[in-house]
Amino acid sequence: MNLSNQKQRIAIGADHAGFQIKENIKRFLEQAGHTVEDVGTWSEESVDYPDFARTVAEKVSGGMAQLGVLVCGTGMGMAIAANKVPGIRAAVVHDKVTARAAREHNDANVLTLGGRLIEPGLAVEFVKEFLDAQFAGGRHQRRVDKITEMEQVRVRK
Ligand code: RB5
Numbered sequence: 001m002n003l004s005n006q007k008q009r010i011a012i013g014a015d016h017a018g019f020q021i022k023e024n025i026k027r028f029l030e031q032a033g034h035t036v037e038d039v040g041t042w043s044e045e046s047v048d049y050p051d052f053a054r055t056v057a058e059k060v061s062g063g064m065a066q067l068g069v070l071v072c073g074t075g076m077g078m079a080i081a082a083n084k085v086p087g088i089r090a091a092v093v094h095d096k097v098t099a100r101a102a103r104e105h106n107d108a109n110v111l112t113l114g115g116r117l118i119e120p121g122l123a124v125e126f127v128k129e130f131l132d133a134q135f136a137g138g139r140h141q142r143r144v145d146k147i148t149e150m151e152q153v154r155v156r157k
Contacts, residue, residue: 008131011065013039013052018071018078018115020044021123025069028124037065053081053090060109061087068110069127075114082110086155089147094118099126103133107144 010029014022019041029036039055041047049072056068068090070078075092082090090110091102094117102108111130113123135141 007033007035008066009035009037009064010067010069011037011039011056011059012069012071013056013078014041014071014115015049015052015073015078016041016044016046017073018113021071021113021115021118021120022069024120024124025071025127028127029069049077050081053078054085057082057085057088057090057110061085066109067131070110070112071115071123072112073114073116075112075117078112079110082112086151089144093126093130096126096129099129100133103130104136105140105143107135107140 012022012026012029026036026038037059039052041052053070056070059065060068068082070082070090072078079090079092082088088110089106089108090112091098091106091108092112092114093099093102099111102111111127113126
């Protein structure tokens with residue numbers, strides 16, 4: 001599905017290290033006509049990233065949002081936490097190549113970014129690239145299905 005032409009409902013969240021970049025991304029998404037659900041945080045006061053990862057991931061997993069964007073210091077904690085929620089494929093993105101591949105190859109539904117590692121302007125470019133890309137299917141579908149199967153075996157236990 002090409003998400004760039006469609007207006008999406010996108011859940012976004014950040015910890016204190018990702019707050020500023022989250023605000024830039026929110027502005028960009030709203031200007032582009034998407035509906036943004038901002039779950040916080042709303043300042044640079046220290047908070048725990050799993051709280052925001054969980055809220056965004058549960059919204060995407062539950063169908064209340066089509067996609068999620070999460071920002072912490074490195075992007076890694078957010079990805080680790082979000083990927084604990086069944087149905088979530090969260091990918092840490094560092095550049096346009098990984099932003100595009102996350103959707104084309106991995107059908108990622110949550111993008112995570114390192115607020116301490118990337119320029120705010122570039123973060124918006126990576127989000128744009130993620131939205132413009134579409135899942136390629138084919139051999140990638142087979143691989144994503146194998147990931148889903150791993151998850152389902154564990155959820156059933
Ligand atoms: C917070 O200091 C930092 O640990 C967090 O933002 C993130 O980088 C964790 O992965």
